[in-house]
Amino acid sequence: MDLLTTQVLDLIYRHAGRTYPSECCGFVLADGSVHEGTNIQDEIHAVNPATYRRTAANGYTFSVLDTVFLNNSFRTQNPVIVIYHSHPDVGAYFSHEDVDKALYDGEPIYPVDYLVVDAMAGAARGAKLFRWRRGQFVCTGDFDRDPCMN
Ligand SMILES: [Zn+2]
Numbered sequence: 001m002d003l004l005t006t007q008v009l010d011l012i013y014r015h016a017g018r019t020y021p022s023e024c025c026g027f028v029l030a031d032g033s034v035h036e037g038t039n040i041q042d043e044i045h046a047v048n049p050a051t052y053r054r055t056a057a058n059g060y061t062f063s064v065l066d067t068v069f070l071n072n073s074f075r076t077q078n079p080v081i082v083i084y085h086s087h088p089d090v091g092a093y094f095s096h097e098d099v100d101k102a103l104y105d106g107e108p109i110y111p112v113d114y115l116v117v118d119a120m121a122g123a124a125r126g127a128k129l130f131r132w133r134r135g136q137f138v139c140t141g142d143f144d145r146d147p148c149m150n
Pocket residue numbers: 085086087094095098116
């Protein structure tokens with residue numbers, strides 16, 4: 001995807017570095033701008049740990065404002081085209097939870113790709129892009145750890 005330039009990835013990597021050891025989450029819009037989201041996973045875990053077993057260390061949930069922003073974007077000329085989040089210390093892969101979160105009744109909820117950032121030891125400098133193809137998410141982009149190499 002041409003949109004994920006070194007500059008765009010660098011903004012996302014910085015976001016992941018700031019929130020480490022918690023996951024970050026956010027959006028990339030069609031014009032290449034980055035919208036940093038708020039991960040409320042710790043808040044909902046604190047209120048209802050039985051239902052929301054994960055904390056922000058290994059899960060993300062967008063704030064209500066972010067979700068409204070996301071939904072509204074699809075009715076504008078500048079929609080969200082990538083949803084990103086980071087994986088602190090476990091590598092960039094599309095987890096079972098990530099698949100669950102992206103699907104409703106077996107179909108993608110949003111017409112977007114998913115970027116998972118590898119935030120190893122707080123230094124987020126690599127990411128993988130996943131796209132829904134023929135009934136499953138497949139990796140369609142593997143971004144180098146060194147931004148200078150892109
Ligand atoms: Zn994930």
